Amino acid sequence: MKIREEHLTWAKQRALICVDMGHFSDAVAFLRADLDANPLTKGVVSSDQAMRGYKAAMDAALGRGSQALTEWILGDLSRRRCSSHPGRAGTVGG
Numbered sequence: 001m002k003i004r005e006e007h008l009t010w011a012k013q014r015a016l017i018c019v020d021m022g023h024f025s026d027a028v029a030f031l032r033a034d035l036d037a038n039p040l041t042k043g044v045v046s047s048d049q050a051m052r053g054y055k056a057a058m059d060a061a062l063g064r065g066s067q068a069l070t071e072w073i074l075g076d077l078s079r080r081r082c083s084s085h086p087g088r089a090g091t092v093g094g
Contacts, residue, residue: 004040011035015073019066024057031073 011034018027
């Protein structure tokens, strides 16, 4: 199993490849699925965060540019927290 930061980097790189190929919604879906597949990064992207990613993906698909999606992917996931796990580093929310 990859250590947490390696897995975050790998998942983000895979999502960026999707963006480069024009597969914008796949970038969000793959990032979330890849992170959820590893116990060290499970839950890092909440449903609310994913919705923001999908909005950026939709904007990119409509020709409004992919910069917002790229910034969402590259965002600092390690500082996000999840309200269902207060104080647990690396999750989204709260």
